[in-house]
Amino acid sequence: MKPSLAKNQEGVWRHQKGNLLLIIMMMIMVASVMVAAVAKMASSNSVAGLDSLYATEALYFAESGLEAARYKLINGGCSTSATTLSGTFPRGANAVTVSAGPPWTITSTGYAPSQASPRGKRILVQVIPSTGGVLNPLIAGTLNITGTSAQINGVTVTGTGNSIRSNAVRETVTQTFPSFPIFQNASGNSTLSTNFTVNGNSNYRTVTVSSGGTGTYNAGTHRVRTLNMEGGTLNLATGIYYIDRLDIKTDNSVINPTGAVVIYLNDFVLAKKLLMNTQVGYAVGNMTIYVYTSFNNSSSQTAVINGVMVGDPNATFSSSGNITIDGGVYGQSTIGITSGTFNINYSAAAQTAAEAIMGTSLGCSNVTSWDETF
Numbered sequence: 001m002k003p004s005l006a007k008n009q010e011g012v013w014r015h016q017k018g019n020l021l022l023i024i025m026m027m028i029m030v031a032s033v034m035v036a037a038v039a040k041m042a043s044s045n046s047v048a049g050l051d052s053l054y055a056t057e058a059l060y061f062a063e064s065g066l067e068a069a070r071y072k073l074i075n076g077g078c079s080t081s082a083t084t085l086s087g088t089f090p091r092g093a094n095a096v097t098v099s100a101g102p103p104w105t106i107t108s109t110g111y112a113p114s115q116a117s118p119r120g121k122r123i124l125v126q127v128i129p130s131t132g133g134v135l136n137p138l139i140a141g142t143l144n145i146t147g148t149s150a151q152i153n154g155v156t157v158t159g160t161g162n163s164i165r166s167n168a169v170r171e172t173v174t175q176t177f178p179s180f181p182i183f184q185n186a187s188g189n190s191t192l193s194t195n196f197t198v199n200g201n202s203n204y205r206t207v208t209v210s211s212g213g214t215g216t217y218n219a220g221t222h223r224v225r226t227l228n229m230e231g232g233t234l235n236l237a238t239g240i241y242y243i244d245r246l247d248i249k250t251d252n253s254v255i256n257p258t259g260a261v262v263i264y265l266n267d268f269v270l271a272k273k274l275l276m277n278t279q280v281g282y283a284v285g286n287m288t289i290y291v292y293t294s295f296n297n298s299s300s301q302t303a304v305i306n307g308v309m310v311g312d313p314n315a316t317f318s319s320s321g322n323i324t325i326d327g328g329v330y331g332q333s334t335i336g337i338t339s340g341t342f343n344i345n346y347s348a349a350a351q352t353a354a355e356a357i358m359g360t361s362l363g364c365s366n367v368t369s370w371d372e373t374f
Contacts, residue, residue, distance in 0.1 A: 050119070051119055051120065054092075054112040054113060054118075054119040055112075055120040055121075055122065056120070057091055057092050057112035057120055058092060058110040058111055058112040058118070058120035058121050058122040059110060059120075059122040059124075060110065061087070061089065061094040061110030061111065061112065062094060062108045062109060062110030062122045062123065062124045063108070063110070063124060064087070064110075065085060065087060065094035065095070065096040065108035065109070065124075066096070066106055066108040066124050066126055068085055068087070068096065069083075069085050069098050069106045069108065070106060070126070070128065072085070072098075073104060073106075081100055082097070082098060082100040083097075083098045084096060084097050084098070085098070088115075091112055091113055092110065092111050092112035092113055092120075093110075093111045094108060094109060094110045094111065095108075095109050096108045096109070103127050103128060104127070104128040105127050106124075106125070106127075107124075107125050108123070108125075108126075109122070109123045109124075110123075110124075151168070155168040156168065157169070191205065191206045191207075191208075192204055192208070192215065193207075193209075193210060194208075194210045194213040195213050195214055195215070196215050196216070197215075197216045197217075197218070198215075198217045198218060198220075198222065199220075200220050201220040201221045201222065202217075202220065202222045203222075204223070204224050204225070205225045205226070206224075206226050206228070207224045207227050207228070208227075208228040208230060209228070209230060209232035209233065209234050210230045210231065210232050211231030211232055212231070212232060214233045214235070215234045215235070216234075216235045216237075217234075217235070217236050217241070218237045218239075219237045219239050219259070220239050221239060221240045221241075221242075222240070222241050222242070223241075223243075224243045224244070225244050225245070226244065226245045226247065227243050227246050229247065229248045229249060229255065230249050230250040230253065231250035231251060231252055231253055232253065233255075233256065234253075234255045234256070235256055235257075235258055236256070236258065236261045237257075237258050237261075238257075238258070238261065239259075239262075240262050240264070241261065241262065241264070242264045243263060243264070243265050243266070244266045244267070245266060245269065246265055246267070246268050246269065247269045248269065248270045248271055248273075248274045248301075248303075249271055249272060251272045251273040252272075252273055252275070253272065253273070253274050253275070254278070255274070255275070255276045256276075256277060256278070256279050257277055257286040257287050260286050261286060261288070262288045262290070263288065263289045263290065264290045264292070265292065266292045266293050267293050267296070268289075268295040270295070270296065270297040270299070270301050270303055270319075270321075271298075272299070272301055273301055273303065274301070274305070275303075275304050276304070276305040277305065277306040277307050283353075284306060284307055284353045285308070285353035286307070287305075287306060287307025287308070287327070288307060288308045288310070289308070289309045289310070290309075290311075290312070291309060291310070291311045291317070292312045292314075292315060293312070293314070293315055293316075294315060294316050294318070295309075295311075295315070295316070295317040295318070295319075296316075296318055296319075297318065297319035297320060297323060298319075298320055299320070299321065300320045300321040301321040302321055302323075303321070303322075304324045304326075305323070305324070305325045305327075306326045307326075308327045308328055308330065308350070309325060309327070309328070309330070310330045311330070317329065317342070319342055322341050323342045323343065324345075325342075325343070325344045326345045327344075328344060328350050329344055
């Protein structure tokens with residue numbers, strides 16, 4: 001019995017050793033799978049981290065391209081032509097396009113680690129609007145409007161919008177305009193006529209400059225309800241002039257500034273020939289006229305006005321005669337020509353004067369927000 005029992009125990013022991021070996025092998029296999037999974041996870045995390053780094057770097061390269069294009073545009077005279085920029089760096093690159101403007105659309109694409117084999121890519125888009133809010137913000141050139149058509153330096157104006165650029169393309173701009181001041185009726189000596197001189201600040205209901213007469217305003221702030229020009233000469237010294245209605249009733253009326261004059265004018269009625277700021281050696285910057293309601297030449301008259309005219313968005317410039325302006329018409333006003341011509345000469349000197357008067361450069365603005373495309 002004992003030998004038989006010993007043999008049985010030996011068999012059991014061998015069976016248990018076989019099971020233990022199987023368990024050890026299974027544990028080794030499980031451990032191998034776990035090690036492989038951990039290694040794969042670590043590798044995936046490393047790749048994801050690297051991709052995140054490339055994406056961040058690509059965004060930086062896109063931002064740098066955006067900044068470079070904006071700097072070139074704003075500090076390069078706001079060119080109206082399309083252009084491209086690109087840059088290559090040790091860890092990436094960017095490619096930038098700037099559309100013809102205004103407005104200008106900048107599209108900057110950043111790549112990392114290279115443009116040829118990008119693992120990170122970001123696209124930034126920014127729109128640069130125009131500034132100044134001007135009807136005809138020309139750098140230089142002559143605008144000629146005849147009937148329903150307009151030309152700039154012989155090029156027919158195209159497009160839609162309330163403004164015209166020097167490339168003969170219309171656009172839409174936004175303008176702010178100072179409110180017309182509340183006009184006060186004069187309480188004392190309310191009428192001047194023929195020959196007169198006004199010293200200091202004044203407030204008159206009616207001022208008439210008759211044929212052969214001369215009126216002179218010295219420096220100050222002056223208010224006139226109705227200014228009638230009947231063939232005489234009116235000399236205006238440096239100052240602010242609020243005029244509710246300027247009525248040109250007789251041919252060869254002359255208005256000359258003797259210094260920097262700013263006129264806030266509600267209605268401009270041109271029924272006869274007028275000369276404004278036409279003396280020898282005149283300066284465009286000496287005559288600034290803000291028109292709030294209308295500039296009306298309905299009698300086919302001729303006028304020469306040398307200065308900067310600014311129109312309220314609701315103002316209308318209408319004419320059936322020949323108007324020549326050396327300086328410029330700015331604003332969002334409507335110019336309507338039924339016959340005759342409206343010639344506006346935007347010289348470099350006139351542009352400089354307009355920028356100084358309106359306190360802004362007529363170009364492109366610097367904005368800081370943009371849209372991102374992944």
